[in-house]
Amino acid sequence: MFRKFSFLLMTALFICALPSAQANPFTVDSVTIPAKSESAPVAIATGTASDEAAAAQPGTEEPSLIKDLSRIYRTLGPWKGQRNATRPENAKEHHLKNYDNLEIDIDGDNYCGQFAMSTLLNGMGIETDPQKVYQESNPRGIFTAPPTIAEYLRANGIDARMKNRAGLKDITRRIDEGKPVIVLVESSGGVPHWVCITGYDTDDRGNVVSLRMRDSYWGTDGPHTMPIDKFMTSWNKPFGNSVLGGLVSYSNVLIDNNGTCEPTSTPYPGTFETATEDNMASGINDVVNGWNNRSVSQTIGGATKLVLGLPGAIVGVASNFARNSGKNMSNWGQERWNQGGFWNRVSGGAAIVGGNIASSAGSAGKAVADLWSSGASLIGQGAKRLRSIFS
Secondary structure: OHHHHHHHHHHHHHHHHHHHHHOOOOOOOOOOOOOEOOOOOOEOOOOOHHHHHHHOOEOOOOOOHHHHHHHHOOOOOOOOOOOOOOOOOOOEEEEOOOOOOOOOOOOOOOOHHHHHHHHHHHHOOOOOOHHHHHHHHOOOOOOOOHHHHHHHHHHOOEEEEEEOOOOHHHHHHHHHOOOOEEEEEEEEOOEEEEEEEEEEEEOOOOOEEEEEEEOOOOOOOOOEEEEHHHHHHHHHOOOOOOOHHHOOOOOOOEEEEEEEOOOOOOOOOOOHHHHHHHHHHHHHHHHHHHHHOOOHHHHHHHHHHHHHHHHHHHHHHHHHHHHHHHHHHHHHHHHHHHOOOHHHHHHHHHHHHHHHHHHHHHHHHHHHHHHHHHHHHHHHHHHHOHHHHHO
C-alpha cells in the first residue's frame, strides 16, 4: 500500500514532463536510456568484465519515466552485485580501521541507506541497532531521500550535512581525518544506491585509483573496492542515463561527516540547489514513515511538504527539462556549425541561440522552484516538530 502510494504520488508530480521527455528530438544520455530488464539490473562496478557480462540480461523495454520511478520507490530486491575486496596492485592503502569487519544486519531485501547509516554510526562509536535505524528511517524500503539521511544522522549525534556536486577531495579529506562519509551512486539499471565510504587507495604518484566502501548491494559481509573511473561515473549520475536522471539535479551527492555532536535537529537538512527534489523525496519519506510509526506530526509534516511543494515540483521538473534540452540543442547546433556550409551555419546558429535561451530560462525557472520548495520544506519541518513543542 505504502509503496503504491509513494509511486503514484511521484508519478503524478513528474507526469507533466513525460510527453516532452519522450518527444525530445535531441537524443542524448540525459533523456534516453538503453533498454534493460527490470528483473535483472546490471551491476556497473563489478570486479571483471566477465562479471558484468554475466549480470547483464538485455531487454526490449523503451525508456520510461514511470518505470524509473517504480525502480527507485521499491526495494532493490534479491539482486546483488559482485563484491570486489581486492585493492589495485602496489596501491597505497588509506583505509579506516575496523570498518571492514563491522557486522551490520539489515533485515529485508536491501535497505541501503539504513545499512550505510548503521555502518557510519557504529564505526564512529555510536552503538546503533540496525533494525532500529531501519524501523525509524525507512520501514517500507522505499528510496531514502538525502535530507532524510542527514537529518537522521544529526538526530543520533553526527554533524552531517548534505552536499550536491561535491568533489573527490571532499571524500579523501574526511577519510584522512578518520571520518567515513555516505554517497549516492548508481548500483544498477538506473537505481540510486547509498554506500558508506571507508577508505581509498592511491598509486605511487598519489592519485586516487579506487575507493573502499561498505554497502548492501555489493555485499553486506565485507568491503567492496570500486575503481575510481567507475565510481566517478556512478557518483556523477546516481540515476544513470535514465529519463528521471535528466529531470532531477542530483549529482555527486555527499552526506558529509563533520564528526560527533550533541543529537540535534535541523530546520533545513537539504541544499538549495536540490530543494525541489529534496522537499518532495523527504516529504514522501515523512508520510510513509510517519504513518507506519504512528507519528501524527511526521505524517502531517510530510503531507505539508508534498502539498505546498507541488507547484515547485512541477516548475522544477519542467525547468530541468528545458535546461537539459537547451544544452542538447546548443550542442547539436555547434556540431552543425562546425560542419561549415551556408545551411549548416544558419540552422546551427539558430539552434545555438535557441538552446542558450532555453537553457537560461530553465536555470531561472529551477531557481524559482527551489525557492518555493525551500519555503515548503521549512513549513513541513516545523509541522514535524509540533509534537515536541507541546510534549
